[in-house]
Structure formats: structure tokens, C-alpha cells
Amino acid sequence: MQWIKSKNILTSSIQIVVGLVFVFSGLMKSIDPVGTAIKIGEYFSSFGIHSNSSVDLVFSVALNLFETLLGIAIILGLKPKITRSIAFALMSAMTLLTLYIYIFNPVADCGCFGDAIIISNKATFWKNVVLLSFTIILFYNKDYWYHWLNEKGNAFALLGGAIVFISFNIANIRHLPIIDFRPYKVGSDLMELTTTGGIEGEYIYKFVYQKDGVEKVYGIEELGNLDSTWVFVRDEIEVIKEATRPLGADFVLIREDGSNAIEDLAYQGKETILVIAPDLTEIQPKTLSEMLDKCPYPLLLAMGNTADVWQDQRYKELEKRFAEIYFLDKTTATTIVRSNPGILLIKSGRIVDKLSGNDFISVLNKGVINSNSTGLNYPLYSKFNKFGFVGILVALYVLVILCGGIIRRIMIVKCKKEK
Incomplete structure (x- = not known):
């Protein structure tokens, strides 16, 4: 009897740990689905597979959702026979994949936890070996899994999780990531970012x-x-x-004459609105026109394209409407802002706000930026406005699941006492 009780405790503990790791991994990736899509593109390229950003983004959301829902299913104890097989198959495949990455090093890091936690390929492999060992224990002990809700309740909980995390992914794609794990976050100083922090080799x-x-x-x-x-x-x-470069060393804004504009922006006391376009040809001209028409402040443009883009008649008229135009490496542009276009608000050399193109247009339409004000109030668009609805969904979801599990446990204890 004591052995069975110990086995129950061990299996339930491993069940929670493995489930939480899957949920955490999916959550970190879903904070920045575009960043995960970039990493997926790197994986495809390392295997000689050509894809585009849209396909990579679909894979990103699918992977985030799959990992998160698998983790929820494990924690809830939903259909152990099916869930254990999926978990075992996934961890077996991921362990083999990370072994290949560890040996041949086709990518710098696996991207397991997005940009939140970056670990070496070696550490990633051994992490997966440990997780695989845990899933093997779960695989052979399905009868000892803990069930948080009844079968019907678990199914609804999984469905609710899907709705919540799809909404979360969409919010982070439409807006910028709710948490910015990259160097170019709000509050960063441009000169410090681009010139300090490197180590001589x-x-x-x-x-x-x-x-x-x-x-x-x-x-x-x-x-x-x-x-x-x-x-x-x-x-x-x-x-x-080994020598290391400053974190923001790639943030170089090149003028047509070849000079770097970063220093000018860094020492400019007034507010500057910089529109960053990783690929101008993927933006509708009317979107840029709307920004230029409605913004009372001059807009600067940093694009990942060459000057040849102005030969396109759709964009030709826009060229002279920007106060100044810079050229920026496309990969760096996507690293700085996860939207096309994205907006940086710079004051006295510091990034004081960061918006997606969608949010910037919403701000303009609401009249938050107007010519009568002496300056801009930050943030222009609060995180609650962006993620408030999703936050409420998450809170309700967790509350309902917790209450449901507690009520079920009380009913089970009550039934045992009555018997």
C-alpha cells in the first residue's frame, strides 16, 4: 500500500514538472511568435528547405499551441494513454534533433524558450534527455496519473486553453511582444546600446x-x-x-552619403519618431500615407531595402514625405521591431516608446498625438489597451480550472467519508 502511495506521489510530481516545462516553453515562444518564426526559418535553412515568413509564422503559432496544450493535458491528466504516447514521441524526436544540433551546430541556439532564456546546444540536449527520462516514467505509469478534473471537465479545460493561447499569440503578433527580451527595449540608451558592453579579445x-x-x-x-x-x-x-561586440552594434542607420545617423539621434534633445520597415515592399503604401497624413510630427524612415525601392511607382511619392530616410540591415530591423512597420519614439538618445504599425495608426486616429500638445505622453498606447482582454481571459481560465479541481477534490473526499 505504501509503495502504491509513493508511486502515486512520484508520478504526479513528474506529471506536474513535465507539464509545466511544456507550458512554459510554449508560453515563452508565444510571447514572441515572430521571433520563433525567425528561428524556425533558420532550422529550415539549415536543412536546405526554403520557406517564407508567412509559412514560418504559421508553424510558429502551431508549435507554440501544440506545446502549451500538451503541457496542459499532462497537468490535467487528460486521456493518459494518448497523451503519454504524444509526449514520448515528441521528446524522442526532439532529443534526436537536439543531438544533431549539438554535434553539427547548424544554429547558434535552439530557441526552446524563445529569447527569454538562451541556453547552449549542449545544455539543450541534456535538458531533453532528462525530460525524455521523465516522459518514459509517465509512459509506463499511466494508471498512476493524477486527474485534476473529470474527463469531460478536462476536455473543456483543454479547449479553453486553446482559445486563451490562440488569443495570446494573435495579440503578440498584432501588437509587439508583451515582454521584450531583446536589447532594443523601451528605456534603452542608444549610445550605450551601440558602443558599450563589448569586450576586446x-x-x-x-x-x-x-x-x-x-x-x-x-x-x-x-x-x-x-x-x-x-x-x-x-x-x-x-x-x-573571444572578442564580443556591444549588444546593439548592428543598429546602424546609414544615410545616402554613407554616414551613420545613430549619434545624431542619440544627442538630439527633442522627440523623434522613427518608422522602421524591415521590408517596405510588404507594406501597403496607403498605410504609410495614413501615418504621414495624420502625424503632426515629422517622421523618419529606416528601411531594410535599397534605394531601388523608390523606382516602384507605388512608393515613389512617399520618398519626399519623410523627413529623412536611412538604410538599416533587414535582420536588425526585424530584431528591433517585430512588426512591419514598427515605430520607435526616441528622446534624448533613449527609446521611450515602441509600437507596432497597427498601434501607431490607432493612436493617430484617437488623436493622442496632436500639434497642440507641447510634447508626447508615454506610453502612447498602454499594455492594458493591447493585452487587457487576453489578461482577463487568462485570469478567468486559471480561476475556473483551480476552482473546478478544488471542488472535485472536496467531492471525492466527501464521497469517501460517506462510504
Whole structure:
């Protein structure tokens, strides 16, 4: 009897741990679905598969939702025979995939927890080995799973979870991620971001020379003592400490004359509204026209395209309407803002607000920005306005599930006492 009780406790504990890991992993990815889509695109490219951003985004949301719902199903104890098989199959596949990534290193990091927690490929593999071990225990102990609700209640809970997390993904796509895990977050100082934080590398340079068939290695200070009979073969570099660049080193706004505008923006005391367009050709011209028409402040544009884009008649008229136009690396642009276009509000060299194109137009339509005001109030669009509805959904969902489980447990205890 004691053995069965211990086995129940062990299985239930592992059930909660594994379920929470899946939910946490799905949640971190769903905070930034566009970022997860970029990582999926990297995986496709490493295997020689060509895809586009729309397909990657669909895969991103599907993966986030699948992981989260699987985690919820495990925690609830929904249909253990099916759930255990799915969990075991998924962890087996992911362990093999991360073993391949660990050995061949096709991507810098797995993206398991989005940009929230970045771990090495080695750590990712061993993390999956541990999770696989846990799922094996769950696989062979399905009869000891804890059931939070009855079968019908669990099914409704899973359906409710799907609705909540789909809404959460959509909110983070339509707006910018609710939590910004990247360097270019609100409050960041441009000069600090782009010029500080890097570390100089330490290297030892060695040179291999040959004479009479014998090779010898010399340091830089020894080269002056060599005579002309020694023949250079190759050089070798011993890395003592790798150099690192500042976190925002790639944030370079190039003018047509080749100069970098970051320093000017950093020391500009007044408010600047910078429109960032990773790909101008994917934005409807009327969207940009609406921004230019309704915003009383001059707009600057940083785009991931070359100047050839202005040859397109749809955008030609817009070129002269922006106060200034810069060129920005497309990948960096997508890293800074997860929407196309996105808006940075800069004051005295600091990012004071960050909006998606949709939210910026909403702000303009509401008259939050007007020519009569002496300045802008931050934030222009609060997080509650963006995510308030989803937050209420999440709170109600958790409350109903908790109450349902507690009520069921009380009823079970009551029935046992009556017997």
C-alpha cells in the first residue's frame, strides 16, 4: 500500500514538472511568435528547405499551441494513454534533433524558450534527455496519473486553453511582444546600446617557419631574429578570450552619403519618431500615407531595402514625405521591431516608446498625438489597451480550472467519508 502511495506521489510530481516545462516553453515562444518564426526559418535553412515568413509564422503559432496544450493535458491528466504516447514521441524526436544540433551546430541556439532564456546546444540536449527520462516514467505509469478534473471537465479545460493561447499569440503578433527580451527595449540608451558592453579579445599570434624540412613556431617578438633561410609556412592564432561586440552594434542607420545617423539621434534633445520597415515592399503604401497624413510630427524612415525601392511607382511619392530616410540591415530591423512597420519614439538618445504599425495608426486616429500638445505622453498606447482582454481571459481560465479541481477534490473526499 505504501509503495502504491509513493508511486502515486512520484508520478504526479513528474506529471506536474513535465507539464509545466511544456507550458512554459510554449508560453515563452508565444510571447514572441515572430521571433520563433525567425528561428524556425533558420532550422529550415539549415536543412536546405526554403520557406517564407508567412509559412514560418504559421508553424510558429502551431508549435507554440501544440506545446502549451500538451503541457496542459499532462497537468490535467487528460486521456493518459494518448497523451503519454504524444509526449514520448515528441521528446524522442526532439532529443534526436537536439543531438544533431549539438554535434553539427547548424544554429547558434535552439530557441526552446524563445529569447527569454538562451541556453547552449549542449545544455539543450541534456535538458531533453532528462525530460525524455521523465516522459518514459509517465509512459509506463499511466494508471498512476493524477486527474485534476473529470474527463469531460478536462476536455473543456483543454479547449479553453486553446482559445486563451490562440488569443495570446494573435495579440503578440498584432501588437509587439508583451515582454521584450531583446536589447532594443523601451528605456534603452542608444549610445550605450551601440558602443558599450563589448569586450576586446585576447589572442596569441604564432608563425610557423621551415628550414631544412624542419618546422618551428615563433612568436611575433622572435621574428626579427630569423634569417632569410627560414621559409614562412603558415600562421596560427591561439584564442585566449573571444572578442564580443556591444549588444546593439548592428543598429546602424546609414544615410545616402554613407554616414551613420545613430549619434545624431542619440544627442538630439527633442522627440523623434522613427518608422522602421524591415521590408517596405510588404507594406501597403496607403498605410504609410495614413501615418504621414495624420502625424503632426515629422517622421523618419529606416528601411531594410535599397534605394531601388523608390523606382516602384507605388512608393515613389512617399520618398519626399519623410523627413529623412536611412538604410538599416533587414535582420536588425526585424530584431528591433517585430512588426512591419514598427515605430520607435526616441528622446534624448533613449527609446521611450515602441509600437507596432497597427498601434501607431490607432493612436493617430484617437488623436493622442496632436500639434497642440507641447510634447508626447508615454506610453502612447498602454499594455492594458493591447493585452487587457487576453489578461482577463487568462485570469478567468486559471480561476475556473483551480476552482473546478478544488471542488472535485472536496467531492471525492466527501464521497469517501460517506462510504
